[in-house]
Ligand SMILES: Nc1ncnc2c1ncn2[C@@H]1O[C@H](COP(=O)(O)OP(=O)(O)O)[C@@H](O)[C@H]1O
Ligand SMILES: C=C(OP(=O)(O)O)C(=O)O
């Protein structure tokens with residue numbers, strides 16, 4: 001081995017034969033500095049035999065001196081909101097506007113932080129927490145406008161609450177991936193998350209504060225979803241949630257809107273601890289423009305989502321570590337002990353179910369779409385019955401998938417997004433929903449292949465109630481703004497686990513009232529916590545869990561509007577056919593879509609009808625694309641005797657359920673005339 005020489009790469013160096021480890025160590029300490037493979041250090045004292053390459057100094061990176069300055073180049077400030085900043089710099093500003101309308105950026109920011117600090121204030125203190133906008137980890141990004149120092153001295157008084165305000169989906173992805181275990185980006189770019197122990201709603205743990213401003217309007221007692229709580233206990237849970245949120249390193253705050261009807265828009269503020277919750281509500285509520293945010297001011301309703309933190313089981317009225325508390329007087333909702341994002345969406349829906357009818361506007365648990373001819377259809381139905389699936393239709397404009405208002409101006413979507421069940425989702429069956437699962441969409445509790453991150457929508461290892469929450473504009477034929485004229489067709493969706501209801505029947509006005517108040521379906525396993533099998537259930541107005549007033553109030557408004565605007569009602573069974581659950585099969589979605597098409601195009605109105613026994617439902621003799629034997633359930637049952645027994649059994653369940661309404665006296669919003677009662681199933685003696 002040459003002792004001196006020129007290595008292949010042209011460097012001169014001294015080269016010594018490998019020494020004993022001791023000698024090597026000695027040499028190393030002598031500064032000779034053997035490099036690991038026996039080569040001595042490159043001797044740079046002698047001039048190198050050729051020019052060594054140098055980095056380019058001619059085109060400096062725009063004067064960037066270090067990596068932080070390089071990174072600072074990457075993000076640029078959003079263009080300032082288009083409304084003028086202050087009169088001085090906007091000569092075109094009309095002189096007569098009050099100076100308040102033109103606050104400086106600093107002033108506006110301070111006002112926003114004060115409002116958020118007030119939202120996060122404990123009611124035991126004069127002032128709210130010291131609030132700073134921005135991620136504490138983001139060096140220098142948080143603008144330090146801190147609200148007035150606290151009057152009391154405590155650790156929480158000394159601590160800043162860092163607020164991540166109306167972050168973008170991309171920022172929320174980063175926050176989730178950085179700090180929320182179980183957050184992944186799927187192969188189509190959605191954010192996959194876990195909602196923890198609860199993968200569905202917890203209706204038994206919902207509480208409504210009984211207080212003087214609303215208690216006489218609300219539906220209490222047998223059959224009502226509104227389990228009472230007193231004001232004091234609400235404040236106990238509110239304090240717990242506020243202390244939890246303020247104890248965190250950072251909280252997310254969303255200021256957004258509900259209801260696309262501009263005359264009845266509601267400002268909502270959601271304070272949450274998870275990026276997943278913030279992105280979910282970014283998608284599900286209406287996203288304000290920068291201008292609308294500037295004048296946001298005080299919210300009409302505020303949610304405190306401390307879902308990762310349990311309620312105190314020693315607190316009065318608690319039934320588990322979960323508590324979802326609604327206070328209509330304080331216009332606040334507290335969530336403890338459940339991270340299922342649907343609780344926020346449905347809590348706000350309950351608020352709309354209270355506020356809107358007081359304005360003569362009917363709030364509806366329905367999907368809604370509009371044909372090219374402007375014909376609007378409503379799809380009422382309990383969770384999992386098909387509102388999202390059937391309102392999403394490539395031949396029609398989507399107005400909304402779940403929550404609407406029907407006012408004197410027509411219909412409006414309450415939300416800004418869709419919340420689709422995605423169990424067994426396929427691009428063949430539901431292409432629009434399939435394609436909406438992309439960057440910005442939240443996927444709840446789905447299972448995916450660990451390397452490709454490809455989602456397996458058939459896998460219910462976590463839950464049957466897997467969900468996709470996406471902005472409504474992810475559906476190509478969305479109707480923006482999400483409003484439309486008065487409905488022409490009102491479709492009641494029943495997922496009949498018994499398989500004895502016809503796939504479609506036309507309802508008389510009295511039958512419409514009867515079935516709307518009954519709200520029969522089979523809860524599809526998973527949507528409500530603890531429901532594992534399809535269970536026949538009755539849920540007034542097809543959404544009893546959310547209504548705040550007596551069902552007959554909503555039914556009376558529906559009857560009045562349908563009559564005045566000439567709408568036709570239909571009962572569509574999206575459940576079982578050819579036998580009950582376990583024997584028969586779920587109605588083919590393709591058949592249901594054909595039935596819905598025939599309703600939309602008006603051809604079903606022209607069909608011949610015949611009445612079914614017991615329920616006396618008018619069934620069309622023919623529907624294009626649907627096998628005739630399917631139209632009359634008893635024709636699709638092998639065992640006719642069993643069919644009749646099952647029919648009688650379901651009729652009995654309907655009658656039993658309706659008893660709670662026949663003696664309804666208080667308020668008596670809808671006189672339950674003999675006609676409505678007669679519109680229910682009649683059990684002839686011989687059956
Ligand atoms: N005949 C049918 N009609 C409607 N939906 C069906 C039918 N058969 C199966 N489904 C499935 O039932 C589920 C309905 O969920 P979804 O539309 O989100 O309900 P909702 O919006 O009422 O909660 C979807 O997964 C859909 O694919
Ligand atoms: C989340 C809900 O909406 P959906 O009707 O789509 O299930 C629900 O009703 O609980």
Ligand SMILES: [Ca+2]
Nearest residue numbers: 388402419420
């Ligand atoms: Ca839905």
Ligand SMILES: [Mn+2]
Nearest residue numbers: 365382383402
């Ligand atoms: Mn719903």
